[in-house]
Amino acid sequence: MNTFITGKVVTLGNNVDTDQIYPGRYLDIVNHREIGKHCLEGVDPAIVQNFTPGDIIAAGTNFGCGSSREHAVIALLNMGAAAVLAESFARIFFRNAVNLGLPLLVCKGISKKVENGQRIELDVKVGTVKVESTGEVIACEKIGDYAMDILNAGGIKPLIRKKMENRR
Amino acid sequence: MHAIQKILAKACGQSSVKTGEIIMAKIDFAEVNDLYPQTIYSFREMLGQRVWDKDRVAFVFDHYAPAPTIKAAQIHKEMREFVKENQLTYHFDTNAGVCHQVMPEAGLIYPGMIIAATDSHTTTHGAFGALGTGVGATDMATIMISGELWLRVPEIVEIQINGKAPQHVMPKDVILSILGSIKADGAVYKAISFTGSYVDQLDVSGRMVICNMAVEMGAKTAYMQPNDKVLEYVASRAVRQYEIQYTDDDYSYSESHIFDISNLSPQVAFPHSVDNVRSIETAGKIKVDQCLIGTCTGGRIQDIAAAAEILKGKKIAAEVRLLVVPASSEVLKECVRKGYLQELAEAGATFATPGCGPCLGAHEGILAPGEVCVTASNRNFPGRMGSTEACLYLASPATVAASALTGYLTDPGTF
Numbered sequence: 061m062n063t064f065i066t067g068k069v070v071t072l073g074n075n076v077d078t079d080q081i082y083p084g085r086y087l088d089i090v091n092h093r094e095i096g097k098h099c100l101e102g103v104d105p106a107i108v109q110n111f112t113p114g115d116i117i118a119a120g121t122n123f124g125c126g127s128s129r130e131h132a133v134i135a136l137l138n139m140g141a142a143a144v145l146a147e148s149f150a151r152i153f154f155r156n157a158v159n160l161g162l163p164l165l166v167c168k169g170i171s172k173k174v175e176n177g178q179r180i181e182l183d184v185k186v187g188t189v190k191v192e193s194t195g196e197v198i199a200c201e202k203i204g205d206y207a208m209d210i211l212n213a214g215g216i217k218p219l220i221r222k223k224m225e226n227r228r
Numbered sequence: 229m230h231a232i233q234k235i236l237a238k239a240c241g242q243s244s245v246k247t248g249e250i251i252m253a254k255i256d257f258a259e260v261n262d263l264y265p266q267t268i269y270s271f272r273e274m275l276g277q278r279v280w281d282k283d284r285v286a287f288v289f290d291h292y293a294p295a296p297t298i299k300a301a302q303i304h305k306e307m308r309e310f311v312k313e314n315q316l317t318y319h320f321d322t323n324a325g326v327c328h329q330v331m332p333e334a335g336l337i338y339p340g341m342i343i344a345a346t347d348s349h350t351t352t353h354g355a356f357g358a359l360g361t362g363v364g365a366t367d368m369a370t371i372m373i374s375g376e377l378w379l380r381v382p383e384i385v386e387i388q389i390n391g392k393a394p395q396h397v398m399p400k401d402v403i404l405s406i407l408g409s410i411k412a413d414g415a416v417y418k419a420i421s422f423t424g425s426y427v428d429q430l431d432v433s434g435r436m437v438i439c440n441m442a443v444e445m446g447a448k449t450a451y452m453q454p455n456d457k458v459l460e461y462v463a464s465r466a467v468r469q470y471e472i473q474y475t476d477d478d479y480s481y482s483e484s485h486i487f488d489i490s491n492l493s494p495q496v497a498f499p500h501s502v503d504n505v506r507s508i509e510t511a512g513k514i515k516v517d518q519c520l521i522g523t524c525t526g527g528r529i530q531d532i533a534a535a536a537e538i539l540k541g542k543k544i545a546a547e548v549r550l551l552v553v554p555a556s557s558e559v560l561k562e563c564v565r566k567g568y569l570q571e572l573a574e575a576g577a578t579f580a581t582p583g584c585g586p587c588l589g590a591h592e593g594i595l596a597p598g599e600v601c602v603t604a605s606n607r608n609f610p611g612r613m614g615s616t617e618a619c620l621y622l623a624s625p626a627t628v629a630a631s632a633l634t635g636y637l638t639d640p641g642t643f
Contacts, residue, residue: 075412075501079609084589087263088292088299102611122413125446126609127588128348130266130364151417151448152348156364206250206378217273220370224275 061161061212063185066192067116067142071176074120076103078153081124081132095131096138113140116180120146120171124153133160143182145170145189145200158207161215165189167200174198184211230384231473232419232451235359238473239342247482249381255284256468257336258371259345261327262289265303267346268310270369279314280375286318287311288330293322293583296591325556325582328352328440328524332432333558335465339454339472344371349524349606351442354422354450355435356458357472361449382448385415386481388424389438391490396640398534398624399434400526400604402426403441404495406487408505416446421481426489427452432461433530440525441606444502494639496602497622500610508627508639518601519544519632520613521625522553522580523587526604529562535629536568538643539575545635550577551593553585575632589613595620602631 080102082095089095100107117136123146124132133156136144143163147170157164163184170189174180179192187202203211213219229237229244237245239253260267279285287307295301304322311319324330328349331337339357343350346368353360363377371377387406393399420442427435435452442450454462454472462470494508521527521535532554544550552572554560560582563569569579578593580586586593587605595601595618603613608620623631626640633643 077607077609079589079607079612083611085594085614087588087590088297088303090265090269090299090303102609102616122416122446125412126348126607128346128362128364129263130366133364134266148413148416150413150446152362152364155367159364159366204250204380216366216370217270220274220373224373 061163061214063183065116065142065163065182065184066179067114068112069118069174069176069178069180070107070111070115071171071174072103072117072119075122075125076119077126078124078129078132079126082129082135087129087131092134092138095135099135099139108139111139114142115140116142116182117144118170118174119144121148123149125150128152130156130160133157133162137162143184147171158210159216161211163211165200165203167198170198229476230421230479231357231453231475232359232384232421232449233381234473235340235342236379236381245381247381247383251379251381252376253342253379255344255371255375255377256341257343258285258368259327259331259343260287260368261291261347262287262303262307263291264346264365264368265306266365267368267372268306270366271372274369274373276369276373279372282315283317284375285316285372286320286336288320288324288327289322290326290583291588291590293581322581323557325559326524326527326584329528329555329559332356333465333556335467338462338466338468338470340470344368344377348443349440351447351450352436352440352524354439354442354452355432356462357452357454359449359451362443382417382419383482384419384421386421386423386484388484388486389422389426389489390424390486391426391488393426393489394492396626397489397492397494398626399430399437400624401492401495402489403438404497404505404622405492407441407444407497407503408495410445410485412444412446412501412503414445418447420445420447420450422450422452428455431457433528437525444606494624494627496627496637497608499608499619499621502608502622511637514621514637515600515635516548516602516631516637517599518593518595519548519550519628520586520593520601520603520605521628522551522555522585523605524555525606526625527553527555527559529559531604531625532559532563532568533566534626536571538626538629538640539633540571542575542633544576544632548632548635550632551580551585552577553580554582556582586613602628602637604628
């Protein structure tokens with residue numbers, strides 16, 4: 061995984077739950093590209109229309125609360141989200157993101173410190189966000205070593221696949 | 229140590245565990261519901277061939293029971309093939325019910341175990357002194373390959389509930405009032421240990437309601453020390469020997485929240501958040517279109533009995549739809565035996581297949597823009613049951629039944 065990520069911010073509010081990230085009526089879709097087309101439709105269907113691959117989500121508290129649906133992370137990845145920053149994450153969402161290699165950082169105060177459309181630079185490994193226009197550096201929580209190793213490998217699938225191949 | 233820590237220590241072969249430590253825990257049972265064929269795809273992508281133990285993995289068809297779309301039917305078909313290929317001992321098809329109800333009924337939940345399932349409401353099993361936790365599809369696939377899951381040992385917070393509930397105040401009211409105070413992100417990453425005199429005497433069904441909604445505070449898992457009612461339930465059902473874990477007397481919680489429910493009144497979570505909770509007296513006049521009794525939160529025999537008690541010999545309001553979805557086939561059969569279905573049908577109720585029903589907006593009672601539903605289920609997020617312009621009010625089954633009679637959000641104490 062590239063631990064330096066640069067992109068344009070798309071801001072969201074508090075408690076954006078998995079029904080808003082990926083509405084229940086689409087849960088029978090299995091094609092990942094199709095899943096991506098409905099990303100954040102429960103917040104505003106215009107978000108996916110205006111999203112540029114490589115954009116970074118910056119949300120408030122408890123992002124991804126609710127259901128265990130991995131579709132939420134699959135949708136964000138396939139919409140082209142490069143990373144997700146939030147004041148806090150719901151735990152199943154956090155695990156799902158790590159498992160599928162979607163970089164994410166807990167970043168206290170982020171929703172007040174960045175604006176929609178601003179360009180930012182992330183250092184996922186160190187845990188910092190730099191606002192390009194002002195040069196302000198915002199310290200985030202460092203990802204735990206165990207989760208970081210999974211993210212670095214591009215998610216848990218390549219890790220387990222390697223283990224399985226070695227076993228043969 | 230706390231009982232939760234003892235369960236985790238045993239699962240990773242250590243004598244103790246510390247908060248924050250990452251452990252590799254052996255999983256006693258893994259359960260997949262029918263929203264997640266991705267579990268099978270991830271399993272194959274990671275070169276999985278056979279599940280690690282055919283007695284410890286089950287599929288439950290509940291979110292799409294019976295299949296509402298061709299795509300959902302295809303998911304069921306692929307899952308049935310996987311079940312057959314792996315010769316799984318347990319399988320719960322569209323005639324079973326909601327996973328969190330059918331698993332205990334089948335004796336697959338017992339004290340001291342760890343159950344991981346692809347559903348956030350797996351915290352329900354804390355009712356039995358088991359450690360239940362929700363996981364995503366790929367996490368589940370890794371369990372299906374290895375029988376293990378990496379876990380961070382959580383901080384444990386105590387929620388102590390004391391007192392005796394007034395008449396018409398159900399366990400759902402109790403947990404809603406707690407949610408209103410602790411808030412939707414009040415226990416993120418943490419484990420909740422429910423204690424106190426109310427919990428000590430509570431029946432199995434009520435314990436399940438409270439642990440079920442622990443996840444709405446963000447909890448990783450919930451725990452209640454098994455009482456006689458739990459042990460009696462489990463004794464006739466458990467498929468394995470079990471060991472009950474106990475919290476040491478000198479254990480101290482990272483935080484404690486103490487509630488007395490002796491004077492609680494029925495509670496309602498207003499749109500669009502589970503923690504937007506008010507007492508029914510302050511709710512105002514709210515007209516409802518649909519009333520739902522069912523799901524893994526409010527579809528058990530006690531819930532349907534409470535509704536039948538209120539609705540027996542009466543008719544629901546003219547412009548209201550009352551939808552009843554028993555949580556499982558076992559619950560359905562008991563409702564038939566006890567005459568509740570007849571009473572509810574005569575009152576004007578509509579019934580759907582035991583399962584999740586319309587709770588997650590997949591089928592069987594979807595809401596149009598502008599409609600209002602008062603529901604015994606667990607989530608009122610925007611769009612949860614259909615249109616993002618519909619409004620959901622979470623309440624107890626008794627409040628839902630009373631509201632069906634009047635057509636407005638109504639205190640069950642009125643009847």
